[in-house]
Amino acid sequence: MGRPLNTYERALVKLEQKILDLGDFVATQVDRALAALKSQDIAGARLVVEEDDFVDDLAHSIEMTSLDLISLQQPCGADLRLLATVMWVSRELERIGDNAVNIAETAERLANLGPYFKPLVDIPHMSKLARDMLRKSLTALLDRDQEAAREVAAADDAVDYLFETLYTELVGYMKKSPDYVDQASYLALVARYLERIADHAVNLAELVIYRETGERRPFKGQQGPHKTRKDIT
DSSP, X not given: OOOOOOHHHHHHHHHHXXXXXXXXXXXXXXXXXXXXXXXXXXXXXXXXXXXXHHHHHHHXXXXXXXXXHHHHHOOOHHHHHHHHHHHHHHHHHXXXXXXXXXXXXXXXXXXXXXXXXXXXXXXXXXXXXXXXXXXXXXXXXXXXXXXXXXXXXXXXXXXXXXXXXXXXXXXXXXXXXXXXXXXXXXXXXXXXXXXXXXXXXXXXXXXXXXXXXXXXXXXXXXXXXTOSOOOOO
């Protein structure tokens, strides 16, 4: 039986749990936004937008608690890296939540344009890949698994390929007829938001490496010339 945790250690455990709670909620937000997009469910899309306050509040709470612990405990080494990681992770998750809201708001606009001119295939596929990257990066953070983190970075190429393919297809539709322009342009936005979610998942995976080694931007140059770490919203 291990020794009892002191107050500081219990605070660290609670912070890590809050990060996992935030990650689970954000992943659910992404799922709900895509479900609303597919079914053209305006009420479901609106719920995603309304629940973004929870994401913002929890991310703010995590950041403030981390800053308080740094100020009061003056940690160094691995503990300081952990608290820095927690703050950065909360920001990345908040940005993923923002992209889920963007998808939901776009879903509302698309629902007002009538049935889709083509079946949604690539966007749900992109969503699954991005969501899997997000969940894997959070699991890697919990398990302190650097190899799993590197697998997240490698998976980003498939999302990029799908985005480029879908974007080209949608531009082709817009060129065919003005009737396609509104829907195609909104669907291209959704694809962009999903690509950004995948980018944030890569950023989370980089933070797994940082927590364990102190190395920043470990995947720079490993994903092609256009894919270094992005601080995007």
